[in-house]
Amino acid sequence: MNRKIRVIDTTLRDGMHAVSHQFTPEDMAEIAQKLDEAGVDTIEVGHGDGLGGSSFQYGFAAASDREYIKAVSSVLKGAKLDVLLIPGIGTIEDLEVAAKYGAKVVRVATHVTEADVGEQHIKYAKKIGMEAIGFLMMSHMADVNKIVEQAKLFESYGADAIYVTDSAGALTPAGVAERIRAVKQAVKVPVGHHAHNNLGLAIGNTLAAIEAGADIVDGTCKGLGAGAGNAQIEVLIAVLDKLGYETGVDLYKIMDVADDIVAPKMKRPQVIDKDSLSIGYAGAYGSFLLHARRAAQKFGIDARDILIEMGRRKTVGGQEDMIIDVAYELSRRK
Amino acid sequence: MNRKIRVIDTTLRDGMHAVSHQFTPEDMAEIAQKLDEAGVDTIEVGHGDGLGGSSFQYGFAAASDREYIKAVSSVLKGAKLDVLLIPGIGTIEDLEVAAKYGAKVVRVATHVTEADVGEQHIKYAKKIGMEAIGFLMMSHMADVNKIVEQAKLFESYGADAIYVTDSAGALTPAGVAERIRAVKQAVKVPVGHHAHNNLGLAIGNTLAAIEAGADIVDGTCKGLGAGAGNAQIEVLIAVLDKLGYETGVDLYKIMDVADDIVAPKMKRPQVIDKDSLSIGYAGAYGSFLLHARRAAQKFGIDARDILIEMGRRKTVGGQEDMIIDVAYELSRRK
Numbered sequence: 001m002n003r004k005i006r007v008i009d010t011t012l013r014d015g016m017h018a019v020s021h022q023f024t025p026e027d028m029a030e031i032a033q034k035l036d037e038a039g040v041d042t043i044e045v046g047h048g049d050g051l052g053g054s055s056f057q058y059g060f061a062a063a064s065d066r067e068y069i070k071a072v073s074s075v076l077k078g079a080k081l082d083v084l085l086i087p088g089i090g091t092i093e094d095l096e097v098a099a100k101y102g103a104k105v106v107r108v109a110t111h112v113t114e115a116d117v118g119e120q121h122i123k124y125a126k127k128i129g130m131e132a133i134g135f136l137m138m139s140h141m142a143d144v145n146k147i148v149e150q151a152k153l154f155e156s157y158g159a160d161a162i163y164v165t166d167s168a169g170a171l172t173p174a175g176v177a178e179r180i181r182a183v184k185q186a187v188k189v190p191v192g193h194h195a196h197n198n199l200g201l202a203i204g205n206t207l208a209a210i211e212a213g214a215d216i217v218d219g220t221c222k223g224l225g226a227g228a229g230n231a232q233i234e235v236l237i238a239v240l241d242k243l244g245y246e247t248g249v250d251l252y253k254i255m256d257v258a259d260d261i262v263a264p265k266m267k268r269p270q271v272i273d274k275d276s277l278s279i280g281y282a283g284a285y286g287s288f289l290l291h292a293r294r295a296a297q298k299f300g301i302d303a304r305d306i307l308i309e310m311g312r313r314k315t316v317g318g319q320e321d322m323i324i325d326v327a328y329e330l331s332r333r334k
Numbered sequence: 335m336n337r338k339i340r341v342i343d344t345t346l347r348d349g350m351h352a353v354s355h356q357f358t359p360e361d362m363a364e365i366a367q368k369l370d371e372a373g374v375d376t377i378e379v380g381h382g383d384g385l386g387g388s389s390f391q392y393g394f395a396a397a398s399d400r401e402y403i404k405a406v407s408s409v410l411k412g413a414k415l416d417v418l419l420i421p422g423i424g425t426i427e428d429l430e431v432a433a434k435y436g437a438k439v440v441r442v443a444t445h446v447t448e449a450d451v452g453e454q455h456i457k458y459a460k461k462i463g464m465e466a467i468g469f470l471m472m473s474h475m476a477d478v479n480k481i482v483e484q485a486k487l488f489e490s491y492g493a494d495a496i497y498v499t500d501s502a503g504a505l506t507p508a509g510v511a512e513r514i515r516a517v518k519q520a521v522k523v524p525v526g527h528h529a530h531n532n533l534g535l536a537i538g539n540t541l542a543a544i545e546a547g548a549d550i551v552d553g554t555c556k557g558l559g560a561g562a563g564n565a566q567i568e569v570l571i572a573v574l575d576k577l578g579y580e581t582g583v584d585l586y587k588i589m590d591v592a593d594d595i596v597a598p599k600m601k602r603p604q605v606i607d608k609d610s611l612s613i614g615y616a617g618a619y620g621s622f623l624l625h626a627r628r629a630a631q632k633f634g635i636d637a638r639d640i641l642i643e644m645g646r647r648k649t650v651g652g653q654e655d656m657i658i659d660v661a662y663e664l665s666r667r668k
Binding site: 172173199200201202203204205207208222231232234235236238239241242243251252255256258259263269270271272273274277278280281302304 | 506507533534535536537538539541542556565566568569570572573575576577585586589590592593597603604605606607608611612614615636638
């Protein structure tokens with residue numbers, strides 16, 4: 001029998017970044033229904049930054065978490081409804097509301113070294129009967145030992161699965177395989193991988209993850225997502241199908257959702273440009289881009305040099321104020 | 335010392351497919367000059383189907399082979415000018431003209447099982463002092479033993495390098511690695527890989543090729559090319575740079591050529607749609623697409639089923655007339 005791979009579609013969550021969080025509940029219901037019919041196992045919905053993301057800081061979505069979840073849960077027949085929760089952006093209360101309106105799965109997303117901030121969220125989700133997945137972001141920033149330690153923390157809180165997430169699209173296949181293999185050996189629960197396409201490797205890395213033992217992988221229709229986007233789900237299904245993996249997803253149907261339903265709702269095609277490529281190359285936060293560009297102009301240097309230096313210093317989201325210092329230093333070195 | 339990888343840019347040849355062969359000699363000169371300044375080793379130019387391609391059958395280019403080669407050779411300082419020759423489309427006479435106006439390298443492209451039709455072209459190129467590369471197309475259609483046999487044929491004619499080409503974008507990393515490894519062991523000359531992105535694996539496969547021993551790889555700015563396009567060269571350079579390979583190409587400069595010079599000249603962004611994905615999944619000829627769509631409509635079936643069946647039967651370019659038979663059979667089976 002062919003090996004089974006669980007596929008989570010995150011067009012309606014990570015893809016929201018690419019449409020400035022402006023899918024309507026009606027858009028989401030239409031797309032989710034077709035994804036469900038295509039046989040997708042789990043469908044993630046909401047603001048790009050997850051529960052509570054709709055805000056002045058992260059951009060307002062076209063509707064509330066409750067409205068999206070309600071709209072999508074009302075059309076799903078087989079697929080599970082999933083939400084993302086980044087502690088600090090979303091709260092336990094947000095999760096309670098999400099569960100009430102139909103979310104069955106939550107991915108608790110923390111920086112790769114900070115699983116502990118997700119402890120209470122995982123425990124609460126388990127208490128109210130949800131599936132809870134620990135989601136380690138920016139995993140290129142930590143070595144294998146650190147990632148294993150953090151994965152075990154999530155497992156100790158009761159997580160049903162652990163994700164190794166390449167938020168910046170900065171990993172290559174060997175780096176993904178090494179991380180997945182180590183986590184897979186260290187925990188008893190299923191292991192997932194979430195790829196980004198900044199280095200053109202979203203499909204290649206996802207395949208490497210599966211070959212290294214990953215049980216769950218992510219994708220989005222047309223690759224819709226932040227920056228260079230995610231693994232293009234219809235392409236991923238074609239590749240997995242061709243290689244004999246069992247995903248439960250109908251290839252023609254998922255191709256049709258992507259091209260006929262999602263594509264017309266996109267603001268622009270999902271391609272790799274020098275901005276998103278620089279982020280992947282530097283291994284830096286996507287949110288640094290705008291700040292780096294401004295600082296580059298001010299100091300007469302190349303924004304890419306700033307991003308690379310920020311990546312080298314392993315700076316994380318929230319450290320945007322360091323960009324000016326880095327730009328100043330780089331301009332002095334010239 | 336880091337391992338050296340030779341990079342051939344084929345934006346101005348394979349990329350011509352994506353602009354209906356309408357780059358002007360001025361466009362080509364502008365792009366080639368920037369590619370040269372960025373440090374690209376070899377630049378391939380001409381009609382998408384190579385020398386002699388400009389015709390009623392393959393589409394007329396905006397200018398003649400001679401005009402393109404003249405325009406580009408006049409601006410190159412370091413890069414070598416390369417042309418593609420598909421025997422049957424291009425002739426020895428075309429090659430003579432190309433050499434006269436500045437082509438230094440020719441890739442003689444044949445179906446993966448037909449290297450023998452390229453014998454005279456390789457020998458002629460060597461006689462007039464050109465570098466001659468044997469280019470085995472549709473390599474997913476042959477097993478490793480067949481490919482090795484054909485590679486050795488090319489080597490016996492005097493080819494300076496042998497390419498394993500994934501014309502349909504139908505291979506996955508393991509399939510590429512297996513083919514490259516075998517050819518690398520069998521011949522003494524350098525081995526190359528030319529990828530297509532139909533399965534989202536152009537970068538992943540190119541990396542697999544290099545890890546399996548490939549010495550030369552291809553790419554195009556923004557991934558410009560037939561169908562889903564080629565390996566996006568600026569992304570490829572970023573990945574190789576990151577992994578410590580030496581390409582001689584300046585990353586920022588190649589990013590700038592792609593985004594600032596080539597992108598504005600594109601007719602549409604290079605993405606993977608269900609047509610190109612179906613070609614990669616089926617391992618079928620890109621030229622079958624239009625015929626399959628017409629036949630599908632006539633017989634009330636799905637064009638993708640026709641492509642998959644054509645791929646299964648290992649049909650090759652020129653067998654378009656089989657499409658009607660296949661469509662008829664499939665419609666009867668329903």
